[in-house]
Amino acid sequence: MRDKLEAFAKEAGFAKLGICRPDALPELAERLQTFVDEGRHGDMAWMADRMHWRGNPAALWPEARSVIMLAEPYTPEHDPLAVLGKPDRAAISVYAQNRDYHDLVKKRLKAVGRWLIDQAPGTEIKVFVDTAPVMEKPLAQAAGLGWQGKHTNLLGRDLGSWFFLGAIFTTLELPVDAPEESHCGSCRACLDACPTDAFPAPYQIDARRCISYLTIEFGGAVPHDLREKMGNRIYGCDDCLGVCPWNKFAAEAREMKYVARPELIEPKLSELATLDDPAFRALFSGSPIKRIGRNRFVRNVLYAIGNSSDPALRPVAETLVTDPDPVVAEAARWAVSRLGT
Structure with missing residues (x-):
């Protein structure tokens, strides 16, 4: 059996x-x-x-x-980490780049x-x-x-x-397998790669500092010291996975619906920031990103714009300083202040 x-x-x-x-x-x-x-x-x-x-x-x-x-x-x-070097583009976690x-x-x-x-x-x-x-x-x-x-x-x-x-x-009684043990050894690549120091110790995580939590689960205004460390990560974070040496043995994906949609690998921040609710729902239909809603998503995009050091993105943020959602509006004002005149 x-x-x-x-x-x-x-x-x-x-x-x-x-x-x-x-x-x-x-x-x-x-x-x-x-x-x-x-x-x-x-x-x-x-x-x-x-x-x-x-x-x-x-x-x-x-x-x-x-x-x-x-x-x-x-x-x-x-390479899921390549986008981190392109501040005018958005980094979306690999698992959410398709269905x-x-x-x-x-x-x-x-x-x-x-x-x-x-x-x-x-x-x-x-x-x-x-x-x-x-x-x-x-x-x-x-x-x-x-x-x-x-x-x-x-x-x-x-x-x-x-x-x-x-x-x-x-309810079926089946033979069990032996549990696996850790093979991380002395490696700490994932711990050192975390932009927000979300690991208090090896094998421990504080979700309150994790970018995946901040961009997906948390709906309020992210503390300033953490939003500055989020870079251009607007939905999830792959840093700790992307640097793991064990991924040289990663199994190949067989489901084509997990293959990244080209428009979600390195989308432009300027285009994502302008999404209203219908456009957001249309773009992310069938995607796990749809769950967080337009407001939280645009909030994340504005944090990335504020971190971009690109003054060309300032007018984009300015259009949202009076957004009906107070968290989005505050994020827009913060982005504008970061990009100067």
Whole structure:
């Protein structure tokens, strides 16, 4: 059953599969509690509100006997850090440069789940892709897919770090894999690359300083000292992934819908700043970027304009100083003040 399951999962588009028990992480609840108690989750209240389930996968669905973790690569074909040297252009995280991974990964998970039910009638399943209180990365490490690196993202010796995770909880008893151990050694490339010093220590992250959190999850005015360090990163940040040496073994992406849309690899800040709500929705239809809305997106673009040192972008920012959204208007005024006359 295990061999056939893995073979079918690869046919469905996944690069690797691992299995663990729902109770494989007895230390998880304490780790999560410490993270929340120190306030490192920022404004992500959902982490604290559903901590009982998030810290104990066995409590999420008590009938589950196995957790099948699957990895699907989205490895970029271009250098994702090259755009950082072009201040008039916007840096968008690789995973968001085309279709929303939630829909694509869930579709494959359901296909694998249906196959499992066909093979073992009476089996029940639940599939999860980053939208439920499931700690995918620790579970994936327990299932042997890889390990959480010093940047807290998952790494695999045969996967690199450019991959999505999906989980299938099932009532079927399946043989488990040995958990993976860290192979980061003395390397600290990811820690040194972080523009905002978001890692208090190796294997720890403070979301409040992470550019991915600031540009996606946080809706208010970003503190001045942090917005200055964001550079031209307007949606997410790939720095800690892009410098990881393990990515020389990165698995190739097989899904064409993950291949970056040309217009999203290095878009012009001047064009993105002028998007109204209908234009924003049209440009990012089917994209995970659509979730943050026009106002938060344009706020991020204005921070990048303010960091550009390009006076030619000042008139673009000036058109937004009276924007109806107060956070956008404040970001525009800040950008104008940074670019001088």
